[in-house]
Amino acid sequence: MKIESAEVLVSSPGRNFVTLRITTDTGVTGLGDATVNGRELSVASYLADHIVPLLIGLDAHRIEDTWQYLYRGAYWRRGPITMAAIAAVDTALWDIKAKVAGLPLYQLLGGRSREGLLCYGHASGAELPELFDSIRHHQEEGYRAIRVQTGVPGLPSVYGVASSANAATTADGVTSRYDHEPARPGAKPVEESWDTRAYIRHIPTVFEAVRNEFGPELPLLHDAHHRLTPIEAAKVGKSLEPYDLFWLEDVTPAENQAVLRRVREHTTTPLAIGEVFNTIFDYKDLFEEQLIDYVRSPVTHAGGITGLRRIFDYAAVYQIRSGVHGPTDVSPVGLAAAIHLGIAIPNFGIQEYMKHSEATHELFRPGYTFEDGLLKPSETPGLGVDYDDEVGAAHAYAPAYLPVNRLLDGSMHNW
Template identity: 90%
Template structure:
């Protein structure tokens, strides 16, 4: 068999998704997620103009060779757009190979290493009572690990707080959520404000209150979202040590990886990094110097099943575990692939799980399950995801952007 066609499907059932569907000459289809939040059409163009024409006629079984062809065969390498396009092709080919074998994908990756994937949910609130209600709500849904984000006194909007950053006001004046995401529909990004000193003072008091209310056993996580300098990150990590975090995520922009040495020197709080990283090369220094504890890259942005498996194998040498990025801008296709990979690898840590909307599941019909705080793959051949063309066509692309961030003096800051 060979690849006969490849289609780029764009749909917006509550938020935008880009999906690649590859069809073989024998009519077997495979799906891959190519969504890059806020830059979706860039990947659409990359796929349609530069990748799809190369795929027709290739042997669909030669997954590694196709990966190398698209990565090493192009002079311009790496980056989120290129790696999302490669990820979509790679994931779709793994879906096809598993369907031809008549097995769920995880069986081709070595079989089960565990029965399910421990997940964490996103609890948030503008103040402590609202945060406590959100934690209880997530516990009632079955989550056994909770990410905690909270409002900061004096700031009207804060990353990760559902009551503020995840809402948008339409032209009709109606406030509506954008599928549990901080991205919001519109022609330009929303601008938010930030005060680092206020955050550093406030966040330890939040975790003290949460521990006092919910006890020492509940695994708690927190995302600093790249907003701190190395010394600020070290200070926050040390201040949170009494509250025994599962991890502290993205404490500082990690392009300069040497800065993590300073953070590591000053705190024993576990560190998670990498949701904006795209290749194994981004992690070399972090792994070899053991500067982090969890890898955050998703399959969708790190070159697919092949790319992320390579990263995890490298991480395992240094006792570093997976913590795959799982927001709702990773489609159910990307999430399903992460579940199959996570169930197989020896160094699984935890899986982020933000539940997609009912409209999204009308377009992407899945067989994975969430129960007892764990995600489990289904037993259908392949990824276990089918794309409904009619439902997808009912939701046209709508421009949407993640916010930008400014300090109180008006200068740009990391978002």
């Protein structure tokens, strides 16, 4: 069974997605997600100009060999663009193989290890009453675990808070919701401001209030979004210990693996790292020194099902679990792949789940379900996601970027 064609599909049903569709000479098709938020056209070009010509005529069943061909053969390895392109090919080929086998994809990965995936939703509020309302809303929707993000006094807009001043405003000042994502449509990113000391003072009071209101049983998560130095991260982790977080995410930029040692030395709050990591080499030292507790990479940015399965298998040696990145900049194709993988692996932890818009579901028509706080895969052969070309053609690409962040003195800071 040979690859006959490969199409790069760029569409924007409320936000931008890059999808690869591979078709075999027997007419079987497979989908892969290659979306890189704010850099969509880069990966689309990488696929169309450099990957697609290499695929034509290859045996669609040789998934591992194709992965190695695209990774080793390029010489210039790793990075989000390369690994997203490889991920799209890999996921599409797994989709095809499962369709040919007549099985849902997870059956080819070893079958079920659990009935469904515990997932967490995104609750937020500029102030506590709004935050409490958001938590209750997510509980009513069925979420059993909640990520808590809150406004910081004195800052008009803060990451993860849906009601922030910039949450629905482009860099040009136009009001426009972008599928509930931090990215904003426009030619340039919006700018936000940040005050680390104010955040460090404020965040323990938020979790104290949430625990007092919702009790000790509700699993709570929080994302520091790379904004802290190692010692600041250690301080925050320690200050949150009384509130029993499920995890504290991305406390500090982790490109320098050694910095997590300082955080680990000072706090027992579980740490989740890696939504911007792309290969097993990004995690090697973190695993071997047991500096983190959860792996955050998505299928879409970590080399596909093949690449992320390798990462999870290595993590399992050190009792580290999965916590796959799953906001709306991962398409339903990427989310479906994560669900199939999460159902099968032994070291599943939790799945991020941010619901896509109705327009996105019209484009992709996913078959997975969310019931009683659990995500469950489609039982149809393959990934269980279809792509509607007519809907895609009606939603052209529109430039959109994640915000940038500055300290109060104007210095550029991690967003």
